[in-house]
Amino acid sequence: MKSIIIASTSTIHGSGYLEYLLDELSQHFKSADEILFIPYARPGGISHDEYTEKASEAFKSIGKTVKGIHEFENPEKALENAQGIFVGGGNTFVLVNQLYKNKVLLPIKKAIEKGTPYLGTSAGSNICGLTMNTTNDMPIVYPPSxxxxxxxxxxxxxxxxxxxxGNTHMGETRETRIKEFHAYNSQPVIGLREGSWIEVKGNQLTLKGALDARIFEYDKQPYEIGTDSELNFLK
Amino acid sequence: MKSIIIASTSTIHGSGYLEYLLDELSQHFKSADEILFIPYARPGGISHDEYTEKASEAFKSIGKTVKGIHEFENPEKALENAQGIFVGGGNTFVLVNQLYKNKVLLPIKKAIEKGTPYLGTSAGSNICGLTMNTTNDMPIVYPPSxxxxxxxxxxxxxxxxxxxxGNTHMGETRETRIKEFHAYNSQPVIGLREGSWIEVKGNQLTLKGALDARIFEYDKQPYEIGTDSELNFLK
Incomplete structure (x- = not known):
């Protein structure tokens, strides 16, 4: 059964890395002793080792070890054997570029479909959608797709x-940007506030966390949806 | 002689479209009666006609007419014959995609090099740089490059x-994003605040407007530069 957590952020204000999610993750990854971490998004340009170390420290507190995908000679095999997968945040363009270059998109999808629990935060959540067209990140590299x-x-x-x-800045609001997305694309977009996540259990999609989410459907007024709502109607 | 205005924004808070720049534009386009407008960036998804009308109204107050490039059968010819060129803001991905699809990047560059005065705002300014990798826009379409x-x-x-x-939002700051850009690219980046512009006169580059700008050079601490500073050292 597919088991996925798609989280808006790794970190909420005033709290440690992944801290607000740890109880949830303890359940989510209960069958896993070791998590396979994909550090490709490189927040702040840090190295894969440094990023893996950061993830490792957070998971240590719930008794899990973490190994970076870059430590394996064969990343496809590593995904096949993974007990759990975590794709961390950073820059979505960098992440997607590396996923294509290392030919791991399909292996990740296959692992998830056979039931390997997956956690994505930020960029690692963006890639759970149909496309990365609604990322907030700067296009610092050009991915193949x-x-x-x-x-x-x-x-x-x-x-x-x-x-x-009362903001005086004239750059586009997030809502305006998503509206522009719908001038070219018709799939729905879910605006996940920091502290929210989507839980996928088999075919069941649910909004989790303390906050409401904002839904943008093509040719409709955006609207709010409460936490614990089902999201299966969105397509 | 090259004559270019690269403006951070079309509109500053509490003022009309292009209003803060009109005196400057009156000088910049003094040899032009008609401005060729490129509406490809489609802010808010509006039509080319609507956008051209908006530009037209602003330029009317300094005695210029405006014609949209989409009104011409041959855009390349239109650029060759243009007395002045204005590329408006919106979404940089949409703009760049259309510039490639309509094969007008080189014709724009040629027109500018032979001395046709150019104005860019926001997305229309982004394209004056080496790459669009430092846009703030959402990647709602996939351009060829x-x-x-x-x-x-x-x-x-x-x-x-x-x-x-005191911001509690955990998304990356602009400075962090540009630092990440420099993990993959080495060219300088100039952070132009709203109300600032770069004036290019031949080989002379100058920061204009009321505000300082922030300079990001590879492997250096970012720093401020005052208005009226020369920018020729940046490369």
Whole structure:
């Protein structure tokens, strides 16, 4: 059974890395002793080793070890054998570029489909959608395609940000950007606020965490949906 | 002689479209009665006609007419004959995609090099840099390349935004994003705040407007540069 957590962020304000999710992760990865970590998104340009170390420290507190995919000679094999997979955040363009270059998109999808539990945060959540067209990241590298895993039949906008009242900055709001996305694309987009995640259990999709999420459907007014709502209607 | 204005934004808070720049534009386009407008970036997904009408209204107040490039059967010819060129803002991915599809990047560059005055705002400024890798926009379409006009030997970040003190949002700051850019690219980036522009006169590059700009050079601490500074050292 597919078992996926698609989280808006790894870290909420005033709390440690993955801290707000640890109870959830303890359950999610209960069958896994070791997590396979994909550090390709390189937040702040840090090395794969440094990033893996960071993930490792967080998982240690729930009794799991972590190994980076870059430590394996054969990443496809590593995914096949993984007990659990975590794709961390950073830059989505960098992440997607590396996933294509290392030919691991299909192996990740296969592992998830056979039931390997998956956690994505931020960029690692973006790639769960149909495409990465609704990332907030800067296009610092040019990936071979914007197509991603399509584990859910819509797009994700992580770190969703409401318009700031009284803001004098003239750059587009997040809502405007997603509206522009719908001038060229018709799939729904879910704006996941920091602290929210989507839980996928088999064919059951549920919004989790403390906050509401904002739904953008093609040719409709955006609207809010409460936590613990089913998301199966979105397609 | 090359004559280019690369503006952070079309509009500053509390003022009309292009209003803060009109005196400058009156001088910049003094030899032109008609401006060729490129509406490809489609802010908010509006039509080419609607966008051209918006530009038209602003230019009317300084006695210029505006015609959209989409009104011409042969865009290349239109650029060759243009008295002045304006590329408006919106989504940089949409703009660059259309510039490639309509094969007008080289014709724009040629027109500028023979002295046709050019104005870019926001996305229209992004494309003046070496690449569009430092846009803030959402990648809502997949362009054939991120390479742009290279009218200046660095990259532009329009609508540059300082970190907001006390902000609890965990998404990357603009500075972090540009630092990540430099993990993969070595050209300088200029963060242009809203109300700033770069003036290019032949080989002379100058920062204009009321505000300082932030300079990001590879492997250096970012720093501020005052208005009216020369930018020729940046390469």
């Amino acid at each position: 914007f197509k991603t895993l399509g584990l859910v039949p819509f797009n994700i906008n992580p770190h969703y940000l409401d318009p700031i009242e | 991120f390479k742009t006009l290279g009218l200046v030997p660095f990259n532009i970040n329009p609508h540059y935004l300082d970190p907001i003190e």
